[in-house]
Amino acid sequence: MRPFLEKLPVIPDASWSWLDRRLDEGLPFEWHHHPEFELTLTMNSRGQRFIGDHVGEYGDGDLVLIGPNLPHTWASRERIDAARPHHALVMWFSREWVSDLSGRFAEFGAVAELAERAAAGLAFSADVAGRVRPRVRALFKAQPAERFLLLVRVLLMLGEDGAAQRLSQTAPPREDERDDRDDRERIDRVLLHIHTHYAAGIRNDRLAELAALSPSGLHRMFRKHARTSISDYVMRLRVGDACARLSGSGQAIGHIADAVGYNSLANFNRQFKALRGMTPRQYRAMFAEGRP
Structure with a gap:
């Protein structure tokens, strides 16, 4: 198995990318990284997640934000409802996307603060993940402008989660140090x-x-x-x-x-x-x- 730099899907008329991933056979161990932030909501699945030097269990409703170039993967063990697939809703956005948002609009400074905290990976509390979950699901069905606004709202809510846990003890260097x-x-x-x-x-x-x-x-x-x-x-x-x-x-x-x-x-x-x-x-x- 080769490590790889993941190439993200390009979404027309969008400043960020997303993927609605459904797998009957399970989430495979695919050790990879990419220069974008990744927000992943995992549903109907149990297993282990590997993020930097972190190894931990995940279950239904697990919500994590991973910083740029931080190696990661999931490895599923079982479906919670055997009649439905493993389901992951994945959202990617760049460091520049965060900088533009917070630099142009002071009201979104909390998004930049959240991004800095996520350099080594963040797992959000069950309470906040539960409140965010319907918004994440809704944004995958929304029109482009509304989808963007929903993502920003989700990130603002996550920024208020004081119980979010850092995952990896180490984080990659910033781009300009690499x-x-x-x-x-x-x-x-x-x-x-x-x-x-x-x-x-x-x-x-x-x-x-x-x-x-x-x-x-x-x-x-x-x-x-x-x-x-x-x-x-x-x-x-x-x-x-x-x-x-x-x-x-x-x-x-x-x-x-x-x-x-x-x-x-x-x-x-x-x-x-x-x-x-x-x-x-x-x-x-x-x-x-x-x-x-």
Whole structure:
């Protein structure tokens, strides 16, 4: 599977793009990025989402905003209603679109603030996502001018969500800090391999081979783009996967540790607590007791 720079659909007479995606077979793991912001509402589907170094569970009504060039994908597990397809409503808009909107109209400054917060991905609270959902569905059926106004209204509502959660611990550099396409393709090959194999083990010599760089060149490139080391990035992926399993299943903690790539339960417990501020058992107890 090759990483790719996704080419978005061009919509005639529109300043932004959208897609009504319905899949019977499920949302596939397609690790990709693009220079636009992406707002995605997922319905009738359960599975995992991968956004930067974040791994988390998603369900019906999941609503996320992803910043430019932040690698991401979804991988569905099941349909909630087996008679209906997995359904994703996807909206894309550029950084320039946000700048023009907020620069020309002071009333829309909150949209620019939301965009800055979304650089590392934002997952919106269930309450706000529920209130926004009918507006998102309505804009896909509206006429062009009304569709634009509905999108702006949705973004303004999302900007008021103080409970929105940052997803990735790292974010890509801004466009003017980035190197050429060859450099982007190198880091994409490395990230795809890490996201595909983090539970089975990551060898740095294999990553250097994929990047066509020396080991020292690989580490410099990775830290520049991911803003962290390879080992820390892999640790965050493993712990993120463990969080999804702890909150969404009754699997034994030792089994989860092994499934996400830890040979030592003690090491898993230590790294989990370092990132989450609590043990895996305490993290699971929060969900068992019905707390966020």
